[in-house]
Amino acid sequence: MYLSNGWSWCQHRVWKQMLRGLSTRVNPASKEIRKMFLDFFMERHGHEYVHSSSVIPPKGQGTYFTNAGMNQFKPLFLGTADAMSEMSRYRRVVNSQKCIRVGGKHNNLDDVGKDFTHHTFFEMLGNWSFADYFKTEACAMALQLLTQVYHLHTDRLYVTYFGGNSLLSLPPDEECRQVWLSLGIPPERVLPFGMKDNFWDMGNTGPCGPCSEIHYDHIGNRNAASLVNTGSPDVVEIWNLVFMQFDRLADQTLKSLPRQHVDTGMGLERLCAVIQGTRSNYDTDLFSPLFDHIRQAGTAPGYHGNVGAADEKGIDSAYRIVADHARMFTVTIADGLLPGNEDLEHKLRHILHRCIHQALCILHLPHGFLSGLVDVVVDSLGEAYPEISKDVPKIKDVVNMTEDRYLSNLTQARKTLEKFLSSQKTGTDRLICGEEALGLYEGRYGPPISLEILTTLAEEKGLSVDMTTIELKLKEDRETSYRASNMSQSASSFHLDHHALQRLQEMGVPETEDSGKYDYKRMGDSYDFTTIRACVCALVHDGTFVDCVQSGEQCWVILDRTSFYAESGGQVSDQGEIITQTGRLLVTDVQKVKGYVLHIATVTSGQVQVGESSLCKLDQARREGCMRNHTATHLLNFALRETLGHDGIRQQGSLVTPQRLTFDFSYLGSIDSQQLTEIEVCVKKLIAERREVTKAEMTLAAAQSLPNLVKLENELYPSNVRVVAVGTIPGEVSGRAENSSVELCAGTHVDNTADLTEFCVIRLTSVSLGTKRMTAVTGRDAVQAVQTSHELEDVYKQLEECVLNGRNMEKWVQWEKQLNKGLSEELVQKTKRDELLDKLRRLGDKMSHQMNKDEKSRRIEDFVSLVDEHKDSPFLISDVTMEITIKQMMKTLHSSASYRKPTFLVVRSKNGENSELLVKHT
Numbered sequence: 001m002y003l004s005n006g007w008s009w010c011q012h013r014v015w016k017q018m019l020r021g022l023s024t025r026v027n028p029a030s031k032e033i034r035k036m037f038l039d040f041f042m043e044r045h046g047h048e049y050v051h052s053s054s055v056i057p058p059k060g061q062g063t064y065f066t067n068a069g070m071n072q073f074k075p076l077f078l079g080t081a082d083a084m085s086e087m088s089r090y091r092r093v094v095n096s097q098k099c100i101r102v103g104g105k106h107n108n109l110d111d112v113g114k115d116f117t118h119h120t121f122f123e124m125l126g127n128w129s130f131a132d133y134f135k136t137e138a139c140a141m142a143l144q145l146l147t148q149v150y151h152l153h154t155d156r157l158y159v160t161y162f163g164g165n166s167l168l169s170l171p172p173d174e175e176c177r178q179v180w181l182s183l184g185i186p187p188e189r190v191l192p193f194g195m196k197d198n199f200w201d202m203g204n205t206g207p208c209g210p211c212s213e214i215h216y217d218h219i220g221n222r223n224a225a226s227l228v229n230t231g232s233p234d235v236v237e238i239w240n241l242v243f244m245q246f247d248r249l250a251d252q253t254l255k256s257l258p259r260q261h262v263d264t265g266m267g268l269e270r271l272c273a274v275i276q277g278t279r280s281n282y283d284t285d286l287f288s289p290l291f292d293h294i295r296q297a298g299t300a301p302g303y304h305g306n307v308g309a310a311d312e313k314g315i316d317s318a319y320r321i322v323a324d325h326a327r328m329f330t331v332t333i334a335d336g337l338l339p340g341n342e343d344l345e346h347k348l349r350h351i352l353h354r355c356i357h358q359a360l361c362i363l364h365l366p367h368g369f370l371s372g373l374v375d376v377v378v379d380s381l382g383e384a385y386p387e388i389s390k391d392v393p394k395i396k397d398v399v400n401m402t403e404d405r406y407l408s409n410l411t412q413a414r415k416t417l418e419k420f421l422s423s424q425k426t427g428t429d430r431l432i433c434g435e436e437a438l439g440l441y442e443g444r445y446g447p448p449i450s451l452e453i454l455t456t457l458a459e460e461k462g463l464s465v466d467m468t469t470i471e472l473k474l475k476e477d478r479e480t481s482y483r484a485s486n487m488s489q490s491a492s493s494f495h496l497d498h499h500a501l502q503r504l505q506e507m508g509v510p511e512t513e514d515s516g517k518y519d520y521k522r523m524g525d526s527y528d529f530t531t532i533r534a535c536v537c538a539l540v541h542d543g544t545f546v547d548c549v550q551s552g553e554q555c556w557v558i559l560d561r562t563s564f565y566a567e568s569g570g571q572v573s574d575q576g577e578i579i580t581q582t583g584r585l586l587v588t589d590v591q592k593v594k595g596y597v598l599h600i601a602t603v604t605s606g607q608v609q610v611g612e613s614s615l616c617k618l619d620q621a622r623r624e625g626c627m628r629n630h631t632a633t634h635l636l637n638f639a640l641r642e643t644l645g646h647d648g649i650r651q652q653g654s655l656v657t658p659q660r661l662t663f664d665f666s667y668l669g670s671i672d673s674q675q676l677t678e679i680e681v682c683v684k685k686l687i688a689e690r691r692e693v694t695k696a697e698m699t700l701a702a703a704q705s706l707p708n709l710v711k712l713e714n715e716l717y718p719s720n721v722r723v724v725a726v727g728t729i730p731g732e733v734s735g736r737a738e739n740s741s742v743e744l745c746a747g748t749h750v751d752n753t754a755d756l757t758e759f760c761v762i763r764l765t766s767v768s769l770g771t772k773r774m775t776a777v778t779g780r781d782a783v784q785a786v787q788t789s790h791e792l793e794d795v796y797k798q799l800e801e802c803v804l805n806g807r808n809m810e811k812w813v814q815w816e817k818q819l820n821k822g823l824s825e826e827l828v829q830k831t832k833r834d835e836l837l838d839k840l841r842r843l844g845d846k847m848s849h850q851m852n853k854d855e856k857s858r859r860i861e862d863f864v865s866l867v868d869e870h871k872d873s874p875f876l877i878s879d880v881t882m883e884i885t886i887k888q889m890m891k892t893l894h895s896s897a898s899y900r901k902p903t904f905l906v907v908r909s910k911n912g913e914n915s916e917l918l919v920k921h922t
């Protein structure tokens with residue numbers, strides 16, 4: 001029978017009607033195929049649907065995009081999921097996950113376009129068992145879905161299992177083989193493979209296990225076993241079932257896991273190709289609407305599905321690249337990423353540039369066309385991932401802005417490269433060496449050429465470019481900027497590896513109780529910090545645990561409790577002193593590693609021993625500066641949203657030091673000085689209102705229900721969190737000041753906004769497209785910045801008076817210098833700086849205009865004297881440099897009553913070329 005019993009549960013009415021009405025099978029569309037997968041596991045096998053996670057990994061979880069369905073469930077596999085979390089109750093889960101593979105172990109970028117199967121973005125359908133069912137059920141469900149729901153012929157399927165590894169003393173996965181045989185797969189199509197194909201791990205250590213793949217033969221009616229895992233386009237892997245049953249320890253031995261899990265993954269694009277009988281993923285309905293849209297633009301030739309040499313002009317490859325990349329950038333921008341200079345942002349920019357180049361230069365699509373593809377992608381994916389449809393205009397803006405910038409840079413880069421190539425002696429040398437490439441990149445031969453454009457132009461011109469020197473330089477830059485953005489003020493690197501952690505546990509050293517960092521009270525104008533008495537539990541010197549450290553030695557100190565704040569959440573660490581009975585330690589940095597607070601210190605006197613009792617004394621001024629600036633960061637975050645609109649603002653990074661606060665945020669528009677003033681006014685108002693700053697610990701679930709809660713995108717929060725509200729925490733205390741900012745934050749804050757005294761934005765720059773960086777100061781520095789700005793304004797007024805009244809002109813140079821110097825100081829209000837620089841520029845223009853005018857009249861006077869001197873000569877021959885224009889000379893001559901004769905002037909222009917002018921007197 002065509003429809004199996006298994007079909008009755010299925011809810012796809014439209015699809016069923018279509019089937020009923022037709023005698024031959026109608027291929028389901030991708031939307032149906034995706035839905036059939038989810039429904040099968042949910043309705044038939046009791047799985048819970050968990051929505052796809054973002055393609056941007058949570059902070060601190062690597063620098064690659066989400067590349068598999070299992071990524072969001074890693075804590076369950078690793079056993080680190082918070083017992084209170086929603087996740088920890090998952091047993092059977094199903095989903096379709098947005099995945100991107102453009103880096104690391106899985107990098108499809110270079111293959112996209114060249115074949116029919118590679119994508120930067122794809123959807124992974126997956127089902128999971130977390131300590132629930134295992135091999136038997138997982139294989140049975142997979143086979144049932146493929147054959148009874150998708151109606152693939154069993155005789156086209158081949159399955160693989162792990163064939164064992166003698167080096168690791170791992171036997172073949174006979175259990176898996178038996179399961180497949182019992183499900184009716186003939187033995188000749190149950191094939192063993194080794195570690196590479198059939199053993200899956202997440203990393204060098206941790207959960208891992210054998211896997212079983214299901215392969216599909218596009219041809220059929222034959223034995224294609226020998227083609228499995230050979231890269232044949234006819235026999236393709238469609239599903240990977242991973243059986244997580246071991247824990248790989250640091251010494252690489254495998255220990256059986258007490259809880260076994262199943263993790264499966266099947267690419268939707270490939271499955272659609274199989275079900276829709278197309279062979280090429282790009283011929284499925286996931287791509288055809290994009291191809292149609294490209295064709296309808298009317299400029300590109302049609303798509304013929306060719307690859308390699310058959311695709312002579314690269315047209316078909318360009319179709320595939322443009323369609324693939326359009327899906328990637330739409331999904332990624334929708335998840336909150338903007339093109340930029342580093343890591344994932346850089347990858348996104350690279351993909352956008354590549355897509356723009358293919359669209360404009362190969363397919364000759366019109367400028368501005370690409371953003372229209374966003375609508376087509378949203379049509380195709382928006383139902384499964386509603387988050388993509390939320391801000392389509394913003395996605396289009398980003399695409400258009402990137403295209404505009406790219407085009408102007410490309411035009412410029414072409415000119416620079418042409419000039420560079422023509423200046424090369426050989427001319428025929430098609431290789432640009434590493435140092436030259438770096439020169440082009442850094443702008444030594446003209447305006448700098450970005451890496452993407454250099455690669456693109458090299459490809460276009462058939463040049464070989466050695467990119468290694470640039471890549472080395474980029475790596476260095478990234479490391480520098482990583483250090484800067486991590487704001488660690490210490491040069492030490494902190495590495496409590498798992499051996500050290502194990503040793504601490506063996507020594508019975510408890511994780512550090514650090515709630516003392518919040519133990520302070522406002523007393524008059526400053527804060528009173530409780531001095532904590534703690535025990536020295538461990539000392540590390542030169543990488544080893546020691547019992548004692550001597551004067552002058554550097555070490556890491558672990559106490560049982562501490563009041564020192566360890567660097568986190570953008571706030572730099574505390575500094576201060578640890579004082580024991582026998583010695584003193586100067587603490588210069590504090591870091592927290594897996595629950596242990598490491599005080600990085602130097603013994604300044606005496607010696608310090610394990611077991612001693614000690615006192616923690618913070619550098620209070622430093623801490624108070626951080627507290628002020630951290631609270632100001634929250635106020636600024638609030639003011640930005642109030643002024644620029646809540647939707648556009650997303651925090652991208654934050655640095656809180658005792659001296660200032662630096663806040664990176666995404667915002668596509670530009671911020672003018674009026675808006676900046678409004679932002680400052682908003683913060684100043686909250687300071688003037690003396691708002692209380694309330695802090696409370698609560699469950700993540702309770703915090704998430706607070707109105708207007710600000711939390712970081714992609715941050716993994718623990719199940720108990722700290723909420724910091726300016727005003728009161730909603731619902732906690734009623735009848736008090738309305739809250740303004742409510743944020744999840746573990747930093748240290750003042751108790752009242754009045755402690756900030758003053759707030760002043762001193763810098764605003766653009767980090768990358770759509771990312772702005774604002775730097776501000778509070779307290780005494782802010783007061784000084786505002787005062788300096790007023791003083792500079794006074795200097796400007798004096799200058800202005802000079803020019804307008806023509807008095808004290810001799811002081812102009814001195815005052816202008818003074819003003820420029822003042823404006824270049826750091827502590828000046830940004831809005832005032834911009835305003836005064838602008839006014840100064842205009843005043844300077846006025847001044848030079850005035851001076852030019854004076855100078856000009858002086859020169860004309862000189863010329864008139866010359867003419868007068870020669871008034872009795874029969875003719876005048878004079879060599880006059882072009883200090884005054886010919887027009888002015890003629891005017892002068894004509895207006896001279898005394899001078900009436902033919903005149904021959906040899907006029908020498910400034911560049912030294914002579915020209916002649918005969919002025920005939922009539």
Ligand code: SER
Nearest residue numbers: 068070240263264265
């Ligand atoms: N994690 C496995 C993979 O990525 C199965 O989903 O192939």
